[in-house]
Amino acid sequence: MAQRAVACRQLEGEIGGTHRPQSFPLRVLATLLRLMAKVCHSCGKGPAFGQSRSHSMVATKRRFDPNLQKVRVLVGSAPRRVYVCTRCLKAGKVTKAA
Template identity: 40%
Template sequence: MSRECDFCGKSTITGNSVPRKGKSKKQGGNGEHVVRRTGRTFKPNLFKVRALVEGRREQVRVCAKCMKAGKVVKA
């Protein structure tokens, strides 16, 4: 079972975690500096929902954005 929205196809993507060190210039420092970059994953906000799909009641995985947009008809 993949971690993917059944309506829009949104799934896990990769990116970087970028920790910074130092005091920002706005706060009177010399500026923030990047310390390191490590890989991380961004996961979609999925819910298991019973919805009407083609007239049948099914359990589907839906992201919060699709639920708020009204793409899902709950059963």
């Protein structure tokens, strides 16, 4: 799982350009980017994992997702659509693009 995240981070910047690493076919690259975990652009908050407990206390695995919203944010000088958690939006940690 960690290797996939590292590969996605390395390849994220290269998709827009003409350079594409020869070790990743386009189909694999598209799959990697589609499976990237949704994390907050500002604070890095991602999913947490735990267990649901039924009435009989049987544990089943579950995932607690943060409340992420897709927002146009100024990254550097260019507007970019990124996921930001509502906590960061409320605190004013990001500047929205007009």
